[in-house]
């Protein structure tokens with residue numbers, strides 16, 4: 218018999234993918250220039266030339282480029298990751314606690330699988346959250362729960378957060394810079410989260426792992442900084458990816474790092490390797506492991522994302538839309554002018570504007586605009602937003 222749960226998962230596309238596919242059809246019908254696809258988080262800035270050139274060189278010159286690596290990834294790339302984080306944040310990860318993955322998605326799935334052992338175990342997320350967390354948690358056998366955020370600044374509502382942690386909570390996942398709100402958890406927020414988790418893990422006598430999903434860690438604006446979470450909370454598992462800041466989403470390369478100070482770190486790391494093995498992992502793509510040995514410290518240009526943010530925020534605010542001002546990542550989270558964001562997204566669609574309703578991110582009443590588009594798309598969309606705002610009597 219075919220697995221019903223998997224049929225359901227495979228046959229129901231995410232809202233984001235649904236809109237993206239709709240956009241492709243619409244472009245064929247009415248022309249590319251009249252459709253403004255703000256759906257996917259595919260970086261619009263290319264990967265740096267030197268990285269592409271180095272990848273070509275590796276393909277042509279390294280005879281082991283297509284070979285399997287160790288399951289946890291080549292030692293040299295894990296050492297390069299340790300060096301990068303040490304130089305940037307002054308904190309030493311341990312290469313023997315790093316596991317190379319197919320992007321942050323696989324790292325998160327592996328992190329969840331390694332800490333869930335009973336069907337009463339829970340993963341807690343803070344809304345708004347990446348919708349796939351639910352899929353990764355539930356297919357790891359966990360209950361998925363989430364807690365609302367403070368909608369003033371899209372950081373954590375600490376009272377709600379503390380109340381949501383139970384003696385079944387095995388892991389808490391946070392994502393900063395945040396998709397979809399662009400908020401960046403500052404040091405005060407990380408300290409407070411750490412204090413609450415410390416208190417709760419003492420109370421329940423079980424570690425609560427903090428899973429830091431950080432694919433946007435380098436995409437920051439206006440001098441913003443991201444605190445390096447293992448410095449603040451010992452039971453941290455970092456899930457990092459080169460998909461966004463190095464513009465390599467299709468290459469599927471990232472890593473999971475268990476904090477060197479984590480409780481049960483040896484067994485946790487064995488569980489990480491076991492969870493990878495159970496996924497049929499074998500190893501992360503070998504070409505990009507080799508590329509990162511030399512380029513783990515590189516990022517694509519970040520300025521174009523800031524420019525698009527500014528172009529769109531300025532235009533939308535003039536039209537009386539309310540936007541959260543993103544400090545990082547490449548999304549705008551805009552308050553829906555009508556209560557139902559799904560209905561608003563459907564209306565916007567008829568203007569060629571593809572905006573993702575916020576419901577699947579665990580928050581109602583907003584739409585997400587991915588600003589990782591060309592500057593031309595951002596600028597040319599403004600007259601369409603203007604017509605939409607006029608028709609909704611916002612101006």
Ligand code: PLP
Nearest residue numbers: 258320321322347392396458460
């Ligand atoms: N986490 C967040 C918050 C994301 O936005 C994404 C991708 O959009 C991922 C994880 C997965 O990224 P990756 O391509 O590295 O698997």
